[in-house]
Amino acid sequence: APLIQRLDYQQPPFWIRKVDLSFDLDPAKTLVTSKMQVERNRAVPHGPLRLHGEELNLLRALINGAGVSFRQEGHELVIDNPPDDDFALEIRNTIAPEKNTALSGLYTSGGSFFTQCEAEGFRRITYFLDRPDVMAVYTVTLRADAAKYPVLLSNGNLTSSGTLENGRHFAVWNDPFPKPSYLFAVVAGDLVAREQRVRTRAGKDHLLQVYVRRGDLEKTEHAMNSLIASIVWDEARFGLPLDLERFMVVGVSDFNMGAMENKGLNIFNTSALLASPATATDADFARIESIVAHEYFHNWTGNRVTCRDWFQLSLKEGLTVFRDQEFSMDMAGTSSARAVCRIQDVRQLRALQFPEDSGAMAHPVRPDSYSEINNFYTATVYEKGSEVVRMYQTLVGRKGFEAGMKLYFERHDGQAVTCDDFAAAIADANPGSALATRLDAFKRWYAQAGTPRVKAHGEHDAAARTYTLRLAQHTPATPGQSDKLPQVIPVVMGLLDRHGAALALNANGDTETVLVLDQAEQTFVFEDIDSEPVPSLLRGFSAPVVLDDGLSDAALLVLMRHDNDPFNRWEAGQRLALNRILHALRAGQPLQLSPVFIDAMRGLLNHPELDAAFKELALTLPGEAYIAEQLDVVDPQAIHAAVMAAQQQLAGALRDDWAAAFEANQIAGGYTPDPVSSGKRALANLALSMLVLDAQATGDTVWPGKAYQRFKDASNMTDRLGALAALVNAGAELAAPALERFHALFKDDALVIDKWFALQARAPESEGRVFARAKALTKHADFTLKNPNRARSLLASLCMFNPAAFHRADAGGYVFWAEQVLAVDAINPQLASRIARAMDRWAVLAEPYRSAAREAVARVAAKPDLSTDVREIVERALA
Numbered sequence: 001a002p003l004i005q006r007l008d009y010q011q012p013p014f015w016i017r018k019v020d021l022s023f024d025l026d027p028a029k030t031l032v033t034s035k036m037q038v039e040r041n042r043a044v045p046h047g048p049l050r051l052h053g054e055e056l057n058l059l060r061a062l063i064n065g066a067g068v069s070f071r072q073e074g075h076e077l078v079i080d081n082p083p084d085d086d087f088a089l090e091i092r093n094t095i096a097p098e099k100n101t102a103l104s105g106l107y108t109s110g111g112s113f114f115t116q117c118e119a120e121g122f123r124r125i126t127y128f129l130d131r132p133d134v135m136a137v138y139t140v141t142l143r144a145d146a147a148k149y150p151v152l153l154s155n156g157n158l159t160s161s162g163t164l165e166n167g168r169h170f171a172v173w174n175d176p177f178p179k180p181s182y183l184f185a186v187v188a189g190d191l192v193a194r195e196q197r198v199r200t201r202a203g204k205d206h207l208l209q210v211y212v213r214r215g216d217l218e219k220t221e222h223a224m225n226s227l228i229a230s231i232v233w234d235e236a237r238f239g240l241p242l243d244l245e246r247f248m249v250v251g252v253s254d255f256n257m258g259a260m261e262n263k264g265l266n267i268f269n270t271s272a273l274l275a276s277p278a279t280a281t282d283a284d285f286a287r288i289e290s291i292v293a294h295e296y297f298h299n300w301t302g303n304r305v306t307c308r309d310w311f312q313l314s315l316k317e318g319l320t321v322f323r324d325q326e327f328s329m330d331m332a333g334t335s336s337a338r339a340v341c342r343i344q345d346v347r348q349l350r351a352l353q354f355p356e357d358s359g360a361m362a363h364p365v366r367p368d369s370y371s372e373i374n375n376f377y378t379a380t381v382y383e384k385g386s387e388v389v390r391m392y393q394t395l396v397g398r399k400g401f402e403a404g405m406k407l408y409f410e411r412h413d414g415q416a417v418t419c420d421d422f423a424a425a426i427a428d429a430n431p432g433s434a435l436a437t438r439l440d441a442f443k444r445w446y447a448q449a450g451t452p453r454v455k456a457h458g459e460h461d462a463a464a465r466t467y468t469l470r471l472a473q474h475t476p477a478t479p480g481q482s483d484k485l486p487q488v489i490p491v492v493m494g495l496l497d498r499h500g501a502a503l504a505l506n507a508n509g510d511t512e513t514v515l516v517l518d519q520a521e522q523t524f525v526f527e528d529i530d531s532e533p534v535p536s537l538l539r540g541f542s543a544p545v546v547l548d549d550g551l552s553d554a555a556l557l558v559l560m561r562h563d564n565d566p567f568n569r570w571e572a573g574q575r576l577a578l579n580r581i582l583h584a585l586r587a588g589q590p591l592q593l594s595p596v597f598i599d600a601m602r603g604l605l606n607h608p609e610l611d612a613a614f615k616e617l618a619l620t621l622p623g624e625a626y627i628a629e630q631l632d633v634v635d636p637q638a639i640h641a642a643v644m645a646a647q648q649q650l651a652g653a654l655r656d657d658w659a660a661a662f663e664a665n666q667i668a669g670g671y672t673p674d675p676v677s678s679g680k681r682a683l684a685n686l687a688l689s690m691l692v693l694d695a696q697a698t699g700d701t702v703w704p705g706k707a708y709q710r711f712k713d714a715s716n717m718t719d720r721l722g723a724l725a726a727l728v729n730a731g732a733e734l735a736a737p738a739l740e741r742f743h744a745l746f747k748d749d750a751l752v753i754d755k756w757f758a759l760q761a762r763a764p765e766s767e768g769r770v771f772a773r774a775k776a777l778t779k780h781a782d783f784t785l786k787n788p789n790r791a792r793s794l795l796a797s798l799c800m801f802n803p804a805a806f807h808r809a810d811a812g813g814y815v816f817w818a819e820q821v822l823a824v825d826a827i828n829p830q831l832a833s834r835i836a837r838a839m840d841r842w843a844v845l846a847e848p849y850r851s852a853a854r855e856a857v858a859r860v861a862a863k864p865d866l867s868t869d870v871r872e873i874v875e876r877a878l879a
C-alpha cells in the first residue's frame with residue numbers, strides 16, 4: 001500500500017455539497033442509492049473525478065440522469081470527463097453487511113444493522129469522496145422489514161416515516177449540518193430506548209435517547225446521566241450548547257473502538273455504555289462517564305469544526321480527550337478527587353504512550369505519513385495530544401484558554417481545519433502570552449516524536465541566599481527523526497524547606513510558579529532562600545516528559561509527606577519504589593525494600609486525612625511496563641520477579657495495617673459510584689489482595705477464606721471482582737472454584753464474561769501457569785475472535801498487558817501471538833493490527849527474548865496476504 005504523506009495534501013478537485021442516500025436494508029444484499037450534487041473546485045487544476053470505493057458491487061453510475069463511462073482503478077472509480085458545471089451524480093451499488101466482519105462500513109451485529117465510518121468506512125458503503133474536507137448535507141431514506149428492524153435511525157432529524165408493501169417500512173432523516181462522510185451513521189434493528197427531555201440554557205428543548213437491545217434498558221441510566229452532565233458542563237465551561245433537537249446514543253456489542261461521535265447518532269461499544277452495580281465496576285462507571293462525555297464533546301470539537309485531513313486527527317482527538325479529562329475532574333469535585341483523576345490519566349499515559357513514543361511506532365502527535373490511518377488512533381494522538389492541549393492552558397491560563405477556544409469557533413465553525421489553525425486561535429486570543437511569544441517553538445510538540453528528558457540540578461548558595469535551578473532537556477531520536485530541537489516545556493514548580501514548608505519564590509510571596517523551559521539548557525535563580533530547599537518540579541505533571549531531578553530518598557520523603565501538590569506527593573512515593581526496583585535490577589540483586597520506605601508507606605496507609613482513593617494509588621507499586629521504560633535492556637522476567645518481591649514484602653510488612661484498612665473501608669448501604677465510595681472500595685480491594693498474597697506466603701487460610709466469602713456475598717461487581725482478583729492473582733486454591741462460580745453466575749452477560757477472560761489472562765505469571773491457562777482459554781466455548789471485546793479480553797490482556805506471561809524463554813508467547821494475529825487479520829484487520837502492536841518494543845528486549853521476538857515478527861511479515869493494517873505495523877517493527 002502506498003505511504004500517504006502529510007505534505008502531499010491537496011484540496012479535492014470536486015466538492016459534494018448534498019447527498020440523498022437510500023438503503024434497502026437486507027443482511028445479505030443491501031441496495032444503496034446515492035444521489036450527489038457535485039461541483040468542480042475551481043481552486044485546483046481540472047482533473048478526473050476519482051471516487052473511493054471498497055468491497056462494493058457497482059450496479060450503475062449516471063451523470064445528470066444519463067449513463068457515463070467510467071473505469072475502476074484499484075479502490076477508485078474514475079470518471080475521466082465529468083461536466084464542467086455542477087452536476088448530479090447517481091450511483092447504485094450493493095453491499096453484504098452480514099459478511100462484513102471487519103466492522104467498518106455497514107455491518108450486522110446481533111441481527112441489527114450498524115455503521116462505523118471513521119476513518120474510511122464510508123467507502124465500504126458507497127462510492128464517495130471519502131475524506132474529511134468534503135462536507136455535505138445528507139438526507140437518508142431507510143427501508144427495511146418492519147418486524148425485524150422496527151427502529152430505523154440516521155443522523156439529524158426524522159422528517160417522515162411510514163409503512164411499505166410486503167411488511168416493510170421506511171424512515172427519512174435529514175441532517176441540516178454539512179458533515180464529512182466519516183460522521184455518517186445508520187442503525188436499524190429491534191432496539192428500545194431510554195428517553196429524557198432536557199431544556200438548555202438558551203431555553204431550547206431537546207430529546208435525548210439511549211438505544212440498546214431489549215433487556216439492557218436498566219443498564220442505561222448511568223449513560224443517560226453522564227450525557228446530561230456533559231451537556232450542562234460544555235455550556236457552563238465553554239459556552240458550547242447542544243445544537244440538535246435530538247441526540248441519540250446507540251449500543252452495539254461488536255465494535256472496534258470505544259465509541260463513535262457520528263453527528264446526532266453516537267454509536268457505542270456496549271462496554272462503554274452499559275452499567276449496573278451488579279455487572280460493572282467503579283472503573284467501568286468512570287470510563288462510561290468519560291466516553292459518553294468525550295463523544296458528546298466531539299459535537300463541537302470534531303463535528304462543528306472538523307479535520308482537514310487525517311494527519312490532523314489530534315486536532316479533534318487530543319482536544320476532546322483534554323475536554324473529557326477536565327470534565328471528569330470537575331465531576332469528581334474535591335481537589336483530592338481531581339488529583340486522583342490526574343494521577344490515573346498520567347499513569348495511563350506513561351503505561352501506554354511513553355512506550356509507544358520509544359518504540360517502533362513512535363510518531364509525532366501530527367504524524368507525517370501513514371499507509372493505514374486506522375493505525376494512528378494511538379495513545380500519542382489521543383493522550384499525548386491531550387497533554388499538548390493542557391500545556392496551552394498552562395501557558396495562557398484557564399481564562400486565556402477559554403478565550404482561545406471562543407476565537408477558534410468564531411473563526412472555524414463549519415470548517416475542516418488543521419492543528420496550526422487551533423494553535424493560531426489560542427495564541428491570537430492571548431497576545432504577549434508565554435505561548436504567543438514562542439508559538440513556532442511550541443508547535444514542535446506536533447512535529448517531534450519521542451518523550452523529552454528533562455534533567456534538573458539545583459544549587460544553594462548559603463552566602464548569597466540564592467537557589468539556582470539548572471534545567472536541561474533532550475529528546476531522544478525516534479524512527480525517521482534523528483535530531484530534535486528544544487521543546488517548550490512548562491515546568492510548574494515550588495520549593496519546600498527540609499521540614500516541608502512551602503517557600504516564597506519571589507517578592508510577591510508566591511509559592512508556586514511556571515518556569516518555561518524553551519532552550520536546551522536554562523538556569524532560574526530564586527532569591528532569599530535561607531537553606532537548601534527541596535524542589536517540587538513538574539507539579540500536576542505539567543508536561544509529558546521524563547524528569548530526572550536526582551533527588552535523594554530523603555528529599556523524596558519530604559515531598560511524599562509534605563508537598564501540597566498531590567500529584568507530586570504521589571509521584572515521590574512512586575519514585576522511591578522505582579529507585580529500589582531499578583537498583584535491584586541494575587545490580588542483578590534480589591529486591592529488598594528499605595525500612596524507611598516501608599515506614600513511609602505505612603504512614604500513608606494510616607494517614608488520618610488522606611482520601612482512600614489517593615492512598616490506593618500511592619500504595620500501588622509502579623507497573624511493569626513503566627519500569628521497563630526506565631531500562632535500556634528489558635528483561636520482563638526480572639522486572640516481574642522484582643515487582644512480585646516488592647509486593648510480597650509490602651504485603652507482609654504492613655499486614656496489620658492492611659487488615660485495619662480493609663475493615664475501615666467497608667461501606668454500609670447501597671452502591672453509588674461516587675469518588676469517595678469508589679476510593680474506599682479500591683483501597684479495601686487493594687488491602688484484601690495484599691492480605692491474600694501474604695496469606696499464600698505464610699500458609700494462613702483465614703484471608704483467602706474471607707476473600708471467597710466476600711466474593712460470594714458481594715452486592716456489587718467492584719467488590720466481587722476485587723475479591724476474585726485477590727484469589728486469582730495470589731494463586732490461591734480457592735481461585736478455581738471462585739472462577740467457576742463467577743462464570744456460572746454471569747454466563748449470559750457478555751461484558752462480564754469479558755472480565756472473566758481478562759482477569760485470567762492478566763494474572764501475575766507463575767511458572768508458566770498463566771500462559772498455559774490463557775492458551776487453553778482460546779478453546780473455551782465462549783471464546784471467539786469475531787467479537788473485538790472478547791478477542792481483546794484474552795489476546796490483548798495476555799500479549800500486551802502481561803509481559804511476564806507473554807515473554808517466555810521458550811518463545812511460546814511469540815508463536816501464540818503470530819498465530820492469533822494472522823487468524824484475526826483474516827476476520828478484522830483493525831483488531832489484528834492492535835494486537836500486532838504487542839511487539840512494538842522487541843528491540844529493547846534482553847536475549848533470548850529479543851531474537852525470538854524478531855523472528856516471530858519477521859514470520860508474520862513474510863505472509864503475502866496481510867492486511868495493510870498489520871503490514872504497516874510489522875514492517876515498522878522490522879525497519
Ligand code: DPP
Pocket residue numbers: 118257258259260261294295298317
Ligand atoms: N470514536 C473515536 C473517538 O471518539 C474516534 N473518533 O475517539
Ligand code: ZN
Pocket residue numbers: 294298316317320
Ligand atoms: Zn474521540
